[in-house]
Amino acid sequence: MTTTTTTLRSTSRLLAVADNGGGPDLDTHVQVHGDPPRLTGAAARDGVLGALSRSGVTGRGGAGFPTTRKVDLLARQRRRPVLLVNAMEGEPASAKDRVLLERAPHLVLDGAQVTGALIRADHIVLCIPAEHGGAAHAVQVALAERARRRIDALHVELAAPPARYAAGEESALADWAAGGSGLPMFRPDKGVPMAVRRSPVLVQNAETLAHVALVARHGDAWYRSVGAPDAPGTTLVTVTGAVQRPGVMEVELGTPVGHILAWAEVRRQPGGVLLGGYGGAWIEGSDLDVPFSPAALRERGAAVGAGVIGVLPAGACGLAETARLVAYLADESAGQCGPCTFGLPAVAEDLDRLAMGAADPALLERLRRRLEVIPGRGACGLPDGAVRLAHSALRVFAFDVANHARRRPCPGWAHRPTFPTPGVRRMSLWTTGTRR
Amino acid sequence: MDDGDETVTEQHLRVDPVACDAFGYCAELLPELVALDEWGYPVVSDRAVPPALLDLARRAVAECPRRALSLAAGKPSVTPKRVRLASSRR
Ligand code: SF4
Numbered sequence: 384m385t386t387t388t389t390t391l392r393s394t395s396r397l398l399a400v401a402d403n404g405g406g407p408d409l410d411t412h413v414q415v416h417g418d419p420p421r422l423t424g425a426a427a428r429d430g431v432l433g434a435l436s437r438s439g440v441t442g443r444g445g446a447g448f449p450t451t452r453k454v455d456l457l458a459r460q461r462r463r464p465v466l467l468v469n470a471m472e473g474e475p476a477s478a479k480d481r482v483l484l485e486r487a488p489h490l491v492l493d494g495a496q497v498t499g500a501l502i503r504a505d506h507i508v509l510c511i512p513a514e515h516g517g518a519a520h521a522v523q524v525a526l527a528e529r530a531r532r533r534i535d536a537l538h539v540e541l542a543a544p545p546a547r548y549a550a551g552e553e554s555a556l557a558d559w560a561a562g563g564s565g566l567p568m569f570r571p572d573k574g575v576p577m578a579v580r581r582s583p584v585l586v587q588n589a590e591t592l593a594h595v596a597l598v599a600r601h602g603d604a605w606y607r608s609v610g611a612p613d614a615p616g617t618t619l620v621t622v623t624g625a626v627q628r629p630g631v632m633e634v635e636l637g638t639p640v641g642h643i644l645a646w647a648e649v650r651r652q653p654g655g656v657l658l659g660g661y662g663g664a665w666i667e668g669s670d671l672d673v674p675f676s677p678a679a680l681r682e683r684g685a686a687v688g689a690g691v692i693g694v695l696p697a698g699a700c701g702l703a704e705t706a707r708l709v710a711y712l713a714d715e716s717a718g719q720c721g722p723c724t725f726g727l728p729a730v731a732e733d734l735d736r737l738a739m740g741a742a743d744p745a746l747l748e749r750l751r752r753r754l755e756v757i758p759g760r761g762a763c764g765l766p767d768g769a770v771r772l773a774h775s776a777l778r779v780f781a782f783d784v785a786n787h788a789r790r791r792p793c794p795g796w797a798h799r800p801t802f803p804t805p806g807v808r809r810m811s812l813w814t815t816g817t818r819r
Numbered sequence: 820m821d822d823g824d825e826t827v828t829e830q831h832l833r834v835d836p837v838a839c840d841a842f843g844y845c846a847e848l849l850p851e852l853v854a855l856d857e858w859g860y861p862v863v864s865d866r867a868v869p870p871a872l873l874d875l876a877r878r879a880v881a882e883c884p885r886r887a888l889s890l891a892a893g894k895p896s897v898t899p900k901r902v903r904l905a906s907s908r909r
């Protein structure tokens with residue numbers, strides 16, 4: 384994926400160095416951001432923990448929970464925890480974590496050290512899939528610089544778990560770190576921390592840690608001085624699809640989606656906009672005033688998710704695109720849970736038939752019933768994301784749904800795919816796949 | 820399970836989706852609380868197990884061949900939204 388960052392944007396904090404043409408080295412980092420925060424003693428830890436909770440920093444891996452919730456839980460464990468830094472970035476359309484690590488590795492490492500000190504971690508493991516070699520290389524160079532200056536209290540290990548969509552799900556990452564195969568685990572009670580060889584585990588997304596590094600330096604008032612009141616600070620987004628300048632940029636939370644698209648030089652009204660990621664949701668191409676913030680997107684059944692903003696070109700078929708995305712998610716299903724393993728291919732097939740204009744009379748009712756029965760019944764959130772996407776497609780592309788259900792395909796059906804779905808056949812899954 | 824506690828604590832059925840292999844014994848024993856989806860996997864009701872069904876529910880838990888079914892106090896964390904048992908039982 385091309386990752387040209389546009390220079391026109393409201394605020395750069397995480398990317399402050401890179402946006403001014405600076406390199407990822409430690410000297411430039413310290414010049415721009417100041418010395419890495421040191422957390423020696425309980426008072427310093429309490430101070431940062433308080434600032435963090437007042438700052439309103441939320442997890443940037445997809446779920447969006449307040450960061451202090453997990454940190455608090457782990458800080459109360461008897462055994463020393465392990466901090467897993469999650470840079471798996473399983474969303475195929477997302478590039479923000481790897482761009483952040485390439486351009487500002489020290490900010491992520493600062494945040495990891497701060498968080499590690501807060502939970503009294505034993506050590507830190509930074510997980511980057513082998514496919515993201517540029518990010519891993521930047522981290523290696525950065526770690527060597529830090530070792531020479533002895534600025535880190537905690538040992539950082541670099542690990543390369545296998546890249547899969549669900550590999551970055553936190554229980555999957557913990558399972559992999561414990562020597563398992565890296566599949567999501569069934570965790571009925573999220574209030575009990577996960578464990579690796581009896582050590583409790585905290586999984587934090589790489590971008591989240593970079594925000595933590597800034598709050599530890601500048602405090603919560605500074606952090607909240609940009610963004611929306613209910614969603615303070617900035618966030619990294621990956622703008623992709625039918626845009627002139629695709630790439631990763633940093634925006635204030637609450638920025639209207641239309642502004643972000645204008646910076647990426649989207650000139651025509653899109654056919655639809657995919658928000659969050661493949662397990663995200665569509666909004667209408669005319670609905671561009673909506674602020675990019677959790678509360679505003681929730682009203683539209685969408686979420687900030689992994690920060691993906693995908694532009695469907697006018698003229699492409701949103702239903703065909705959705706069928707491919709759901710088929711991709713079905714392929715990425717770890718095959719552990721029945722409703723996901725069997726439900727998602729069935730939903731993908733329904734969507735594909737619908738898009739092709741090959742719907743049987745019972746299709747819509749059957750599809751809606753499937754979308755109702757699948758969510759909440761897998762060990763991880765993958766099936767729920769796929770269902771959310773399919774639901775939003777039926778809503779946003781309702782006109783096409785009605786047309787296609789009358790067995791009229793639209794010309795957009797044969798349109799070139801907008802979003803990459805590695806491994807998924809381009810057309811009609813159901814002619815080659817298993818029949819219902 | 821804690822016997823004698825049933826009048827104070829609400830119990831919910833819960834399925835471990837990784838362990839469950841869709842044998843469907845639970846739905847046979849407890850059609851009031853467990854339906855099967857079109858692929859044969861259990862959809863458990865999100866209402867508390869009524870006292871009259873608790874013994875049967877305990878039996879279903881004990882006899883699940885994959886030990887995938889459990890009874891837990893409080894709301895289940897894995898519950899489908901808006902599941903209509905009637906429509907998914909056809
Ligand atoms: S819900 Fe799907 S992807 Fe998640 S663990 Fe179960 S089978 Fe795997």
Ligand code: SF4
Nearest residue numbers: 839840842843845883
């Ligand atoms: S009896 Fe156990 S394995 Fe069989 S369907 Fe019910 S929960 Fe699944």
